[in-house]
Every structure is written in structure tokens, then in C-alpha cells.
Amino acid sequence: MTHDPTAAPPARAGRREWTALGVLALPALLISLDTTVLHLAVPHLSGSIDPSGLQLLWIVDIYSFLIAGLLIIAGTLGDRFGRRRLLVAGAAGFGLASVLTAFSTSAEMLIVSRALLGIAGATLMPSSMSLIRNMFLDARQRSVAFSVWIACFLVGGALGPLVGGAMLEHFWWGSVFLLSVPAMVLLLILGPVLLPEYRDPNPGRIDPASVLLLVTSLLTTVYGLKVLAGEGFGVLPVTLLLAGLALAVVFAVRQRRLTHPLLDPALFRERTFTVSLVTMGVALFVMSGSQFFVAQYLQMVAGLSPLETGLASLPGSVGGVMGALLAPVALRWMRSAYVMTAGLTMAVIGFAVLTQVETEGGLVPVMIAxxxxxxxxxxxxxxxxxMMIASAPPEKAGAVSAISETCQELGLGMGVAILGSVGTAVYRAEVADTLPAGVASRAQDTIGSAVDEAGRLPDELGTTVLTAAREAFTDSLFNVSVICTVVTLLIAVTIAVLRPTPEGDGHAPDDADELNGPGGTEVPSRTSS
Incomplete structure (x- = not known):
């Protein structure tokens, strides 16, 4: 679609919209914070409610498991029934589930409450993103708004270990889950006042078979990724992933035949949408996979405590926040594709620095990288x-936001699962070649088990095991970093060549550029809730 130069410029957001953005930033901050605080609380809750190993696994996983599986359904429901309405309902549910989680008295109660948190959390993210799309029609303002929103998400992940650790020192384990309650109450009060309502005026009917296929395929895929990350390659994770892929194919074929598809296949024919989607997924793939090993390196190789590890991770959190906030500023001088290419080039250098980390004295290089x-x-x-949300029709913003979030969840999960498996294979091979067979069999599972085993052995043998394990793990970090360097470089080249361009980008595209988003002028429907 070509842009009409005579069309009136889109209305610019005012004080009301920017204040509303602050309200929408609350769910982003709290969902990422809620994901990280549980890991700190696990030792404390284990002593309090004594879950079994399987129960503990479900306590940790079911939250993100359900969020990833239900995002697209929640986004579609927001488009049909009202995004503000879904956001307010989700906030109420998230607050109540947080209270239930905080005061859980058994493992079963905690699993159920965490599941309810995941269901409610799945409604918050796509509703927030789609409302930003509809409130900020000016392209530059929308870029700033999304950057602020992403920065708040990153801040939540950074604050989780620090705030959660401080609360666990003074209160019981459940207190960390009460952090979200005041913010959700604030959202319930201010949301109906500041946030306008949007919905698709012609949503069509919902196809129950499509809902079942989509949820089943996503849950099967996510569960397969989690099993793959925890146990490595095997019959179960491969079967789950193939089953999830097969169901996704059946779902896609069904959508092509429906008059009102649950997920519109036409979205994926828009090159800006597809290129942005794939690029985000792959970028998160390399980031999560590398940081999975970095966190272990800091604790098991550099010997930092959990709190010291959190502090050592602050440069990464600050870097992420600064990168998100400076991106829209850079749009004043260059196009979106060039900003992304410049950023990915910086990431390539960071991964290259990570390949130079040694077993001894690697703390500073890791923090810089x-x-x-x-x-x-x-x-x-x-x-x-x-780019993704701007390239789609406004009435589909909820579904597109959910696709974006689902892609990010899958990218994060695949990074840990696939790169984690590669790095673990390198570690095990290195340990097996270095240590005597009897010792290696006990120390080659993970770096954590090697450190634990070294503490049980006589001093000299324990030191030998620990040194060998640390050197092997550093080699695995090197191999993973090389893969990440190459993959990130390929992403940067792809963006530089294809140059995806959202509608209203700050700089006019080149004549040969065919990746402009749609230039439609349809105004999103506004209805009262």
C-alpha cells in the first residue's frame, strides 16, 4: 500500500496518553519481576510447604507455561470484547491470584495459584501493547512509547533479584508475591479513567476448533522446550516438539479456510511484520541462551554469591534499558532498520568479547560483554x-501484540533449550576427557553437580575436579558465544539488506524499498466499556 502524501498527519498523543502509558507500564514491570522473584523464594518455600521434586517443577514452570500458551487467545479476545475491559479483568485476576499465592499453605494450592497467575498474566501483555498502538498514532511517539514499555519490562527483571532478596531477609517467602497487589489496585482505579476502550467492530465468530488447536500446539511446544532444556535431547522432548509442530501446521491450514480466522494468515504476507517477528525471536534466542551460561559462570566459575551475581548482572540490565530508551532518539537521524543494525553490530562485539573470557579473571569481561x-x-x-504492530490493521492490534509476545517467549525458551544443550554437550565431553572415568561420571552432569562433588572429595582431588569442571564450562561458554556471534551477525546483515520499515518511519525509505507497512488511514473503533 502506498502512503498518501496529502493525508492529514495522525493526531499526536497528549498528557493523558503519556500518563496512561505509566499505567500500562505497571503490568510489564510486574510480570517480569514476578518471573524472577520465585527463583529466590524456592529455597524458603521448600522448607515451608515441602513440595516434592515434581511439584516444585510445576510450581516454577506453570506460570510461564500458561502465559506462553494463552497469549494469542487473550489478544484475540481483547480485539473482540475490548482491550481495556480485558486488561482490567486481568489486573483484578492477577491481584487476587498474587494474594492466593502469597498465602498458599500447600504445594497443591501454590501450583493452582501460580496457574491462575499465568492465566491472568496472559491477558495483561497483549492488552497493554495493543492499547499503546491505538493511543499513540504518531510513529515517533509510538516508538518512544514502546521503548519505554520495553524498558520497564527490563527494569522489572533487574529489580526482581534485588527487591525479592531484600524482602526475603525480613519477611516470609510469600511476601514477594504481594509486590504486585498495590500496583494492580492502582491500575484498577486509573485504568477505566485514563485508558480508552478499543475493539474490532467486525470480529466475526470464534472457531472453537482453532482455539483448541492453537492452545494445544503452543502448550505442547513450550513443554517440549522445557523438557529439552532440563533433560537434553531425548524421545520425550523430540516427540513433544514434533507433535506441537504438526498441530501448528493443522492450525495454519485451517485458518486459510475460515472466513473469520482466529489468526489471520494475511499478517504473515506483510514482509515488515514477518521480518520483524523472526528477527526478534532470533535475537532473544541468542540473548537468553548466552545469559543462561553467563549466570552459571558468575556463580560456579567466578565464585560469586547469588546477591553478588545479581549485582554483577546490573550492567546488563542497565545496558538493556539504555538501548531501549535511546532507540527512538536515534530515529531522529536514521531509519529504524539502521538503528537495529547498529545495535545488533554492538551485540556482535559483545558476544565476541564473551568468547575471550577465561576461567580466571573473567568477571570484568563478562560484565562488559x-x-x-x-x-x-x-x-x-x-x-x-x-514495526510488527504498526504493519497490521489497528483492529488486529491485540492479536498482533500476542503474536509478538508469543514469539518472544518461544525465542527465550528455545535459546535456553538448544544453546543449553549444545553447551552442556561440550562441557560433558571436556570433563570426560580430563578427569578419571570414575570421577568424571559423577561430575560431568552439570557444573553445579561438579562443584557439589568437589566439596565431597579430598582436598587435592576436589581441587582437580573443580579446576577441570571450571575450565570445561568456560570452553562451553566459548562455543555458545561463537554461535551467538555468528547468528547475531547474520541477523544484522539480514536487517541491513531487507530494511523493514514501519509506516511513518522518521526517514523516507529508499526508492527500491518495498517493505513499507500499510498506509491505511482507518481510525480504530472506540467504544465505551
């Missing part, structure tokens, strides 16, 4: 999200 790669990847996430 993570800060650089987070700074470089953040613009791709912020601007890529903006």
Missing part, C-alpha cells in the same frame, strides 16, 4: 515490536 550485547539487542526488541 553482557552490557554491550543487551544494549545492542534492546533496540531490535523495542523497534521490532513497533
Amino acid at each position: 553482557v552490557g554491550m550485547l543487551n544494549f545492542g539487542v534492546a533496540p531490535t526488541i523495542a523497534l521490532g515490536t513497533d
Whole structure:
């Protein structure tokens, strides 16, 4: 679609919309915070409610498991029934589920309450993103708004270990889940006042078979990724992933035949949408996979405590926030694709620095590398999200937002699962070649088990095991970093060549550029809730 130069410029957002953005930032901050605080609370809740190993696994996983599986359904429901209405309902549910989680008295109660948190959390993210799309019609303002929103998400992840750790020192384990309650109450009060209502005026009917196929395929895929990350390659994770893929194919074929599809296949024919989606997923793939090993390196190789590890991770968090916030500023001088390419080039350098980390004295290089790669990847996430949503019709913003979030969840999960499996294979091979067979069999599972085993052995043998394990793990970090360097470089080249351009980009596209988003002028429907 070509842009009409005579069309009136879109209305610019005012004080009301920017204040409303602050309200929408609350769910982003709290959902990422809620994801991280549980890991700190696990030792405390284990002593309190004594869950079994299987119960503990479900306590940890079911929250993100349900969020990833229900995002697209929630986004579609928001388009049909009202995005503000879904956001307010989700906030109420999230607050109540947080209270239930905080005061859980058994493992079963905690699993159910965490599941309810996941269901409610799935409604918050796409509703927030689609409302930003509808409130900020000016392209530059929308880029800033999405960057602020992404920055709040990153801040929540950074604050989780620090705030959660401080609360666990003074209160019981459930207190960390009460952090979200005041914010959700604030959202319930201010949301209906500041947030306008939007919905698709012609949503069509919902196809129950499509809902079942989509949810089943996503849940099967996500569960397969989690099993793959925890146990490595095997019959079960491969079967689950193939089953999830097969169901996704059946779902896609069904959507092509429906008059009112649950997920419109036409979205994926828009090159800006598809390129941005794939780029974000792959960028998060390399980021999550590398940081999975960095976190272990800091604790098991560098020997930092959990709190010291959190502090050492701050440069990465600050880098991510700065990258997200500076991305829209850079749009004053260059196009979105060039900002993303420049950021990914910085990430390539960060991954290259990570390949130079040694077993001894690697703390400072790791902190520098993570800060650089987070700074470089953040613009791709912020601007890529903006590109995706801007390239789709306004009435489909909820569904598109949910697709974006689902892609990010899958990218994060696949990074840990696939790169985690590669790095673990390198570690095990290195340990097996270095240590005597009897010792290696006990120490080659993970770096954590090697550290634990070294503490049980006589001093000299324990030191030998620990040194060998740390050197092997550093080699695995090197191999993963090389893969991430190459993949990120390929992403940067792809963006530089294809140059995806959202509608209203700050700089006019080149004559040969065919990746402009749609230039329609349809005004989103506004209805009262």
C-alpha cells in the first residue's frame, strides 16, 4: 500500500496518553519481576510447604507455561470484547491470584495459584501493547512509547533479584508475591479513567476448533522446550516438539479456510511484520541462551554469591534499558532498520568479547560483554515490536501484540533449550576427557553437580575436579558465544539488506524499498466499556 502524501498527519498523543502509558507500564514491570522473584523464594518455600521434586517443577514452570500458551487467545479476545475491559479483568485476576499465592499453605494450592497467575498474566501483555498502538498514532511517539514499555519490562527483571532478596531477609517467602497487589489496585482505579476502550467492530465468530488447536500446539511446544532444556535431547522432548509442530501446521491450514480466522494468515504476507517477528525471536534466542551460561559462570566459575551475581548482572540490565530508551532518539537521524543494525553490530562485539573470557579473571569481561550485547539487542526488541504492530490493521492490534509476545517467549525458551544443550554437550565431553572415568561420571552432569562433588572429595582431588569442571564450562561458554556471534551477525546483515520499515518511519525509505507497512488511514473503533 502506498502512503498518501496529502493525508492529514495522525493526531499526536497528549498528557493523558503519556500518563496512561505509566499505567500500562505497571503490568510489564510486574510480570517480569514476578518471573524472577520465585527463583529466590524456592529455597524458603521448600522448607515451608515441602513440595516434592515434581511439584516444585510445576510450581516454577506453570506460570510461564500458561502465559506462553494463552497469549494469542487473550489478544484475540481483547480485539473482540475490548482491550481495556480485558486488561482490567486481568489486573483484578492477577491481584487476587498474587494474594492466593502469597498465602498458599500447600504445594497443591501454590501450583493452582501460580496457574491462575499465568492465566491472568496472559491477558495483561497483549492488552497493554495493543492499547499503546491505538493511543499513540504518531510513529515517533509510538516508538518512544514502546521503548519505554520495553524498558520497564527490563527494569522489572533487574529489580526482581534485588527487591525479592531484600524482602526475603525480613519477611516470609510469600511476601514477594504481594509486590504486585498495590500496583494492580492502582491500575484498577486509573485504568477505566485514563485508558480508552478499543475493539474490532467486525470480529466475526470464534472457531472453537482453532482455539483448541492453537492452545494445544503452543502448550505442547513450550513443554517440549522445557523438557529439552532440563533433560537434553531425548524421545520425550523430540516427540513433544514434533507433535506441537504438526498441530501448528493443522492450525495454519485451517485458518486459510475460515472466513473469520482466529489468526489471520494475511499478517504473515506483510514482509515488515514477518521480518520483524523472526528477527526478534532470533535475537532473544541468542540473548537468553548466552545469559543462561553467563549466570552459571558468575556463580560456579567466578565464585560469586547469588546477591553478588545479581549485582554483577546490573550492567546488563542497565545496558538493556539504555538501548531501549535511546532507540527512538536515534530515529531522529536514521531509519529504524539502521538503528537495529547498529545495535545488533554492538551485540556482535559483545558476544565476541564473551568468547575471550577465561576461567580466571573473567568477571570484568563478562560484565562488559553482557552490557554491550543487551544494549545492542534492546533496540531490535523495542523497534521490532513497533514495526510488527504498526504493519497490521489497528483492529488486529491485540492479536498482533500476542503474536509478538508469543514469539518472544518461544525465542527465550528455545535459546535456553538448544544453546543449553549444545553447551552442556561440550562441557560433558571436556570433563570426560580430563578427569578419571570414575570421577568424571559423577561430575560431568552439570557444573553445579561438579562443584557439589568437589566439596565431597579430598582436598587435592576436589581441587582437580573443580579446576577441570571450571575450565570445561568456560570452553562451553566459548562455543555458545561463537554461535551467538555468528547468528547475531547474520541477523544484522539480514536487517541491513531487507530494511523493514514501519509506516511513518522518521526517514523516507529508499526508492527500491518495498517493505513499507500499510498506509491505511482507518481510525480504530472506540467504544465505551
